[in-house]
Amino acid sequence: MISKKAKYAIHALVKLARDREKGPILISEISKEGHIPQKFLEAILLDLKRAGILNSKKGKGGGYYLIKKPEEVNMADVLRLFDGALALLPCVTYKYYERCEECTDELTCGIRRVMQQVRDETVRILKDSTLATVLASEKSTYKEQ
Amino acid sequence: MISKKAKYAIHALVKLARDREKGPILISEISKEGHIPQKFLEAILLDLKRAGILNSKKGKGGGYYLIKKPEEVNMADVLRLFDGALALLPCVTYKYYERCEECTDELTCGIRRVMQQVRDETVRILKDSTLATVLASEKSTYKEQ
DNA sequence: TATAAAGTCTATCGGATTTATAGAGTATTA
DNA sequence: TAATACTCTATAAATCCGATAGACTTTATA
Structure with missing residues (x-):
């Protein structure tokens, strides 16, 4: 599960992308429309800035307004920004890599491969x-579902 | 990221599967070999039992010993057992389903689709x-990497 | 049948993280 | 120059995570 922070961030970004012709959007508007606590949202928007x-x-x-093109902002980057690594284990990330104590040989570790x-x-x-x-x-x- | 509990569980299960011809394996052996705190491991093995x-x-x-066939124990079930839903959002799980406040129409929500x-x-x-x-x-x- | 081996159960703990709020402060622009 | 709106710092409650302690129960076997 992703954090609420990340989820709020994505929702805010989608709204800002949708309304990007309208000029700067108020924090309070994003907050109200998305049911996102305003103070919490402020911190999130700052991070995105x-x-x-x-x-x-x-x-x-x-x-607030988008300065990147909508096609340049992908979900992987946003999730990484707020929640860190996307991988399920530290030993399969590069940015947050950490060796697993439990495993004898990383190269042959079947768990790691999955x-x-x-x-x-x-x-x-x-x-x-x-x-x-x-x-x-x-x-x-x-x-197509 | 999965929890340590889940990671320990998988490592323990793999060992038990690997050594399944040897009869019951001591908690202490699994603990030592996998560098898993013994008391913590006890709770995990109980859950698996x-x-x-x-x-x-x-x-x-x-x-402890495996009572299911190795080909019957899959990673999805084990992860769900310890960490709950595999999905990134509550609105795309069935067992832990929860509607997102932020989203107006779930059927057309682009975030949900991803x-x-x-x-x-x-x-x-x-x-x-x-x-x-x-x-x-x-x-x-x-x-093949 | 005593005893040692081994799992079971309950309780608890500190610390980290997450989510959220409060309020003072600062910058901007009409 | 006042209203507007963002920025920063601090803090707090709640929850979760990883781990430990210790008493208890069951079982094999000598």
């Missing part, structure tokens, strides 16, 4: 799915 | 991978 995905404008008429597969597929799907594809898929109501 | 995967024998010459895909692939891989396949893959040293 630091990550170079959003920017904000202060003062009257201010708010988890490696899961990670590869997960990353593939999440990389392919961007704000653009998510928005597009919202529009087509009848979908 | 309650789940009908292992059985135990008390007294001298006792220990997470659904990830879940389907993850479950597919984990279901296909059993103690038997893990053991088999350990034996073949040179592997």
Whole structure:
């Protein structure tokens, strides 16, 4: 399961992508529409700003807006930003790699191989799915489930 | 990431499958070999016993042993037993289903669709991978990575 | 039948993480 | 220059995780 933080982040991003023609969007609006606690959301948006995905404008008429193209923001990056590694085991990540004490030989470890597969597929799907594809898929109501 | 509990469980199961001809295996042996805290491991093995995967024998010459066939114990079931749902969001699980407040229409929610895909692939891989396949893959040293 | 071996059960613990809130402070712009 | 809106720091409650302690029960076998 992903954290609420990550989930809120994705929902906020999708909204910002959807409304990106409208100029800066108020935190309070995102918060209300998405039922996301406002103060919590503030911290999340700041993180996304630091990550170079959003920017904000202060003062009257201010708010947050997307600075990356929707097709450039993929789910893998967002999830990693908030929840760290996507893999199920530390020994199949590169950024958070850690050897497993329990396993004698990593090269032949059967458990690791399975988890490696899961990670590869997960990353593939999440990389392919961007704000653009998510928005597009919202529009087509009848979908191959 | 999966919990240590789940990771320990899998390692213990793989060992029990590997040594299943030797009769009951001592908790202390599994603990030592896998560098798993013994008391913690006891609780894990009890859970696996309650789940009908292992059985135990008390007294001298006792220990734990597999009662399911290695090809019947798959990773999806084990992970679910210890960590709950495999999905990344509550709205794409059936056993732990929970509606997302943030989303207006679940049927058209683009985020949900992505997470659904990830879940389907993850479950597919984990279901296909059993103690038997893990053991088999350990034996073949040179592997398509 | 005593006793040692081995699993079972209950309780508890500290620490980390997660989720969330409060409030003061700062920058911006109409 | 006031209203608006973002930023920062602190904190707190709740939950979860990993681990340990210790008393208890069952069983094999000498």
